[in-house]
Amino acid sequence: MKLLTHNMLTSHVKGVTKGYPLLIKQATEVKVNEVDFNPQFVTRMIPKLEWSALVHAAEELGQRQDLPDELVPEYENNEEFLKKVHRVLLEVEVIEGCLRCPESGREFPISRGIPNMLLNEDEV
């Protein structure tokens, strides 16, 4: 699971009003891949991100490095910044771990890089 995906994921357990952001726990296997840097792509992704959730997730994985608390103004031309964002969004990958709903505590396992967001019938 890449953090770009994590940034969107929401828990829909019954009765939960704010199932976002999901906490990353027990990340026993985390990879940092080398992914081609595409500044245009990163620039387009940034406005859609929940920035604090991204920073928090990166921190949970110990991969935050020097990612700032707030979005840097005029990031479109700041290649250094874009590269940092690129790294946490696309290069860091949780292979084994789990995601926890912040409200209900329900855990969604991540296995082989793919989070399992299926709920049981009674949770729905």
Add this chain to the structure above:
Amino acid sequence: MKTDARSEAPLVRYYCTAGGGMERFLLDEVKVKLAAEDVCQMPGKVLFSSSVGINTVSELRAAERLFLLLKQDLPVQLSANTNPAKAASVLRSRVLGDKTLWTSAVMTWNHLQGELEGRRTSVNPPNPALGVTMKRDEGRIEEQRGEEEEKHNEENKSKRETAQRGETLKGETCGAEAQILEKKRKRDSEGKESNSGKNAKKPRSPEKERKRQYKEDDEEGRRKVMEFNGCGQSGKSAMKPDTDLCSRGSVCLIAEEDHNLKRSGMKMDDMAKDFAVKNVECVETTGGGDKTLLQPSRIKPEPFSPDPVSFRISCKCTGSLSRYFNTQEVSRVIGVGLSKLLGWKIDLKNPQLEVNVNLSDDHCLLGIPLTRLPLAHRSYMKTTGLRSTVAWAMASLAQIQPGFCVVDPMCGVGTILIEAAQEHKASHFLGMDIDDGQLRKANENVEFAVLGNRIHLLKASSMMLPLPSASVDVVVCDLPFGRKFGTKTTTAANLPLILTEMERILCIGGTLVLLLSPQLSCLLKKLLEQKASGPTSNQESKPQTGIRDGPSPSPSRSKQQAFQILQRVKSPPTQKTDPPSVLQHCLPPPLSSLKHQATLRVCLGAIDGLIHKYVKTET
């Protein structure tokens, strides 16, 4: 080979076959991507002219197969009671026409093959269609031969690659087996590994050794990893690899006649020859030609002996003409006529060229296939689900923009997402499926296509998408048609809930593109028709407290809804729309914000599918 200004590049006329319903997509595609001129459409075919390079032409996504146009003419018509001999003569003269038509077409064909070949030997990440098919074959063999690779220097590499292709083909054999293998490859290209694996075990041979091998087996030597289709139509034997290496030499042979007979004489069965080297020979002989194809001569030329072009006719004959001739007879008449006209040799098993002949009451159309595999066969797909052409069409209907987030809530092996991601390089894609097996294959496909940075996968239910409301720009989905997938409940029963979730996650202005079976398509139409009626009358239980991104209704409730919805279709609604104050506390009517844009029918092989397009509007 690049051309700087379009005016310098020659205009080449092509035609492509297209699956049922795909013609409109192909028409648009050639205009947009190839600046195509003189575009015209026939059932199942699109003809066009373009000066854009063949490597780009061969990247067309909506096409089945690509042909170089030989002749586009008025239909061959025979007056009543023409005797057979006269009929054959008319057929010959109408179809064959002038010699120069053929010789110039073959020269163009050779030129195009050279350009395609040039791309093939480059070391790049997967490229479409034929270029990469070959690269992949080589790749697999390369892996197996790991250690041996290091022994050889770069110069030998391409020689080896050409040798490998020949060796790979040995495993494929002739006749029907090759056709079966070809089909198998299309379905699952992993199947080919076993064949190539066997052959790859042969020891690396120095050039001499390789030549000896090829001399041993004439067919082997001639072969290149190029096959043509359409054999079935003419009743001829299965698809065969051809060789363009040889034909280039032959073209010079034909074009220059006596002059070449003495000089060119390239060994037709010497696979080790680099194509460009042959080109050099031609160039020297003819005193002209395209020097940009020249490459450093890595292979020593051999003594040559001239051979004519070998060919086969692949024919489709319908309409009034078929009263005089059946397809095989037409093939024979034209084949024999052509060989007499040009001195070409008929070879049913392993020709260098295939001539595609289409005769109907509306036209006479001849062409030469340009690629071994159809364009519809994607080199970047490992395991296909939905037809790649239809998947691409769906993605193109969705009008994906840079920066978009595109979701497929029932992605299967990821076909639609991969086609979309290949086309739209600045967008990101999220695929979901409930089935581990499908997700595993989707993962493999994504990795194979090197798209893991932009296509991400989740295990999730389409009836409960783990995404916030209004967070997604495009939803595309090939809804399971009910029979293939082992779900406990059918898609039909779950359709309202599935649609509700898709609608929920879409932004306002977002696009929804679905592929449905005819039955599901009807059901969906009905579901949306009743949207005009009030919402609360639909629900038996208490309305929820208006949190849009709360949990979705349970599956059992959806069945109730589905039932009610269908019932309402039968009897006209009697209730008026509820007053606004009540509405505020209720979920908006399901699916009411989806505005229908288009419904298109496409052929999926045994069955037809319907593509529906919607845009989410303000509720």
